[in-house]
Amino acid sequence: MVVLVPTEITTPAITVDRKDAMRPARSTASRVFLVLIAAAVVVGALVAVFLVVDAQRATHTEAERVTAATAVTLAASPLVVETLRDLDPDDATRTLEPYALDVVAGASLDFVTIMLPDGTRITHPDVDRIGERYLGTIPDRPVAHTEVFTGTLGPSVRTIVPVRTADDELIGWVSAGVTIESISETLVRRLPLSIGITVGLIALGVLGALVARRVTRRIAGDLPPGQVRDAVASYESLRTLGDALRAQTHEHGNRMHTAVALIELGRSGEAIEILTETSRQSQSLVDQVTARRAGDPAVGALLLGKASQAKERGIDWHVRIEPETPKSPLTPVESVAVLGNLIDNAMDAASLADDRWVRVTLEAADAGGIVLEVSDSGPGVAPELRERIFAQGFSTKPAGAQGRGVGLALVHSVVLGAGGTVEVSSGPTTFRVVLPPPRGATKQ
Incomplete structure (x- = not known):
């Protein structure tokens, strides 16, 4: 029987440029480590963006909820209804201005404006603005309306609610608002939590990358x-x-x-x-x-x-x-x-x-x-x-x-x-x- 005997299998020598020899190829374990680190950083960055966007959305939604609840409550207040129904504008201002300022301080709002049906202000944080017309959308019908509008205090989230008597007569409006600047300050206060979560995720990613590098090194050593x-x-x-x-x-x-x-x-x-x-x-x-x-x-x-x-x-x-x-x-x-x-x-x-x-x-x-x-x-x-x-x-x-x-x-x-x-x-x-x-x- 004729048998073909294989020669020894060897790998041909490879000529390496001196510059290449000075830059040894990165091992598989190191590449796995770097890829996982990069993935952890990318995931952390995406999570950070998501948390910031979500916090911004949540803060904006919270501002809408607070302004709507406050405006509805004031519009139903007996003091506001009786004052707008029975008193003239000057007497209404003297009665309702302190009340509105107390509500602003208690509800962490930036303004509460009580006005007549035509939009003439009865109250305002800036007393010089009292008597001027309300800056914002006044609905054609007596319904609540929430919007972002730029007024005398700057851009703000505001809700306007009609004030009606027991006979359903429109006698005024109540608007409560929070400025965008205040919303941004609230968002900044929430950022440390988002940053902490992001840092934690990246730290876990680094830990996982270290474990993966160790496991890969056990299998592949330091080979590229x-x-x-x-x-x-x-x-x-x-x-x-x-x-x-x-x-x-x-x-x-x-x-x-x-x-x-x-x-x-x-x-x-x-x-x-x-x-x-x-x-x-x-x-x-x-x-x-x-x-x-x-x-x-x-x-x-x-x-x-x-x-x-x-x-x-x-x-x-x-x-x-x-x-x-x-x-x-x-x-x-x-x-x-x-x-x-x-x-x-x-x-x-x-x-x-x-x-x-x-x-x-x-x-x-x-x-x-x-x-x-x-x-x-x-x-x-x-x-x-x-x-x-x-x-x-x-x-x-x-x-x-x-x-x-x-x-x-x-x-x-x-x-x-x-x-x-x-x-x-x-x-x-x-x-x-x-x-x-x-x-x-x-x-x-």
């Missing part, structure tokens, strides 16, 4: 995101390559044991036939791999091993490698991770079909890069899931010892990181990876 992905790719490469080689070794062992047993039974012809068939199947794939000018031994070993896995699972295995396929821009580790995960998914899908087969094609792209296609006879990927299958953590399989939702996400990350594309189509289900030529390579 790119090296974390490379570490995952290395793990996936070793896993899938190890599985493939174990399957190849297992199949080879079974055939050897069978051949030995046949020889012991004196049936050497059948033993030779089994060994010859094994050699012929392996040699076909070896010829395709070695015929490629820029072949990768690790990928060849992976394909040989996967062929054994396919046979164990009763899956027809088809591989076509064009000799003119150029060198891959991926490292051996990345190549094994991408190809291995795509083949693993294809085999899992094909296992669900009655007609089980997997086909792998590797050929040159029109632009000088590489086209890798892995097809299977499985049930396919639902159209609504084609975008989600490349998301980290997404999987249609139950969680197991190998993790969940890592393979296709890693394939997507590695391919996009190399400047390539990965797509999935149906009829049959085919994952198509297009990789650009390596840097510095030109199309022949």
